[in-house]
Amino acid sequence: MNRITVYERADFEGLRREFSCDVPDLHELDFGDCIASLKVVGQPWIAYTGPKYEGEAHVFEEGEYAAVGRPRSFSALRLVHHDLAEPQITLYEQPHFQGARKVVTEETNLAYGYFNDRVGSHEVQRGVWLLYQHPGGGGRHCLAWPGERLARYEPQLGLQGRLSHLRPLRPGKPLVSARLLWEQRRVEAEREVLVDEIVGVNETAREQALAASSAREYSTTLWQSFRFSNATSLKAGLSFTLAVEAANVFTVQKGRSESSTRRERVAVQLPAAIPPRAALTVHVLRKEVTLSVPVLLTITQNESVRTELGEYRSISGTNICARYSVKPLPAPGTQQAPAAGDQEAEGTTWASATGDREADGTTWAPTAGDREADGTTWASAAGDREAEGTTWAPTAGDREADGTTWVSAAGDREAEGSRQAPAVGHKEAEGAQRTPAVGHKEAEGAQRTPSVGHKEAEGSQQTPGVGHKEAKGAQRTPAVGHKEAKGTQQAPATGTEEATGTLQAPATE
Known part of the structure; x- marks a missing residue:
């Protein structure tokens, strides 16, 4: 480590010799009285004008000397071996x-x-x-x-x-080797930061190319620092390198800012195409990790070796990735509200809840209160509400206008043209086929068997309950005490009064 290189001429030119120990007489080595420039590494050297360390002494501490004060006059060289710390x-x-x-x-x-x-x-x-x-x-x-x-x-x-x-005399700079103790590293924080978002929608039946380029470049950052122990003996001006990884060699210089920030550009590959009838969303994320690692410093100075501990700390944002999801679009004319957080990776199958049913015919079981767009089929829960023209499969026991029996949940409401058996108090749009409950009012032309007190629109076909009033021309089988309009055909109950021209099938005695 401690050495001196002497040159025949100024500016480090001409013949040269290198020494790492005392030289009592340079003439014996054919280099006496010819030194004009020199370089010193480590501890100071003393050059004497006479052999055997006689004559005038000139001190050269660590550094480079393009010209010496007494050129071509040195006959002996002596290395200072003494400990120069704390003089x-x-x-x-x-x-x-x-x-x-x-x-x-x-x-x-x-x-x-x-x-x-x-x-x-x-x-x-x-x-x-x-x-x-x-x-x-x-x-x-x-x-x-x-x-x-x-x-x-x-x-x-x-x-x-x-x-x-x-x-x-100033001691030479110590030789420092640094080794990161990765087995003792500590992750202080970790998070993902959104740096870009790309959205593409393909409403056609064919695969389309993504509008964005297949690769984009993004800027990354790496902040790193080094902290010496409080008991360090190293002085300001010391510098050494810390090999964090093959592409990252961090230079530490004591006394200056022991931190640095690196910026690089990273290319990220993006999906090339959007599947048919799907929406593609690409999230470009930067992963930031705060890391601290103990560092073992081995310090060699004047042939003595000692060790110290330091700490390397970094906030790395160099890892960038692209995550993308593909979500199927609803069938034409429909609007779909999938469960919150559902998203598909390209090439994977969207795994929704068991029994779920989609507008394109796939089956799924939506949660209570989900609302489907026009044309979708699903088994709704109590209180669900359908858009105009929707068809849905009621639960067991429900009763349809065409003879199908089912029991819908109370309070369900159907849009115009829907087929269902609503509960009490439901109101049906014009032309709906249903079996209303007590007090329901049917639109004109509806076919139904009303309960007591229901009023049927003109031309409707129903079997009214007690006290119901039928519009002109309606066909019905009224209950006891009901009154039919002129020309109606019905089978009245005992005691029922028929209008003129009515055909009646009296009840069995």
Whole structure:
């Protein structure tokens, strides 16, 4: 991981050499006094102007140097192996660690305080420090190593009691490998969002092509973020990649926004045709999933390895699908109200409730109160109401005008031309054939056997009950006490009075 690449000429050109450990004498490797540019990865390196780490020292921290300060003058290279995390140095005002003292843990310009040019000795607790003679890092400089105790400045450093600026060497960026712990993932939320709806209606008896194109493109989004643990030791500026999947490599950089949003376009295939006499509905849906996954970070720095945990979180809306349903249209002239929520996928059979009956002849059992359009046949429940011209199959025991017997539910009402045996209080449209209950009134021309008190329209055929009054020309068998109009034929009961010209079959004595 820690390496330095040196070049013969500036801008990384000419001959080159790469080293990963200390080089006491570059001349032995035929590369002495020729370095003009270099690249450093990992920990800092120190280049010396003399062999065996003698002469003036120049520090090169991680980075690229297209030109060095002292080109063609370096004879030795040394890698800084020390731990550079949490640096600390203690400065003393007088030699031999006497007088006032000052503890420094970061780069400091002493010219802005009371210790400028007043340092006489120091102790290094942690890290490697660069000491400068002038503010801003100018003038003479020297290195202070961990554990070093320098009792007097003047004879050893040549600073002549003048120290104005100091800073610790920066460690190289750690190498971080990230692994998602998918077995511990957690789905926080999941939902489907409607992004498009396409409707096609085919009222013909032949299959028709869908008006929409066979494929459409839709935009998808993927929002993702990374959260470091609260106890992380990683510093700002660190970056690494997180391979979420083959097509998604998420780059994390600490200190910046550790989140990103990706947008892509996805093609969705649509049904190509609409079946005969059917309505096709296509719903294009985007599935959004909020997911969190623990991430194991393996950090390698200066030949030491440690681990930390982080968390990857994403809101994915990249899955788009088309769901379609095919619903048969009612027969011509009919209106159908299918049960709520019924919908058919193309090529499947619409499985409605057992015994259901459709306008095209299929059988189904509608629920009470369902209403059918003209021409449909169904077994209605109590209180159902039919549209004009509908035919329906009454339940057992009902009685039809043509002799069929059945019992309809109370309160049913038929439109004009329908055939049924209504319950008490029902009113029949003109021309209907029925056997009305007591108090019912029949339209002109209706055939019926009225109950007591019913009144028949002119020309109707019925057997009226007691007290019924028949219109002129009606044919009936009146009950006791009934009175027939002139010319009517009936079999009156005992005591019945006939009009002139009436033919009567008297009751048996």
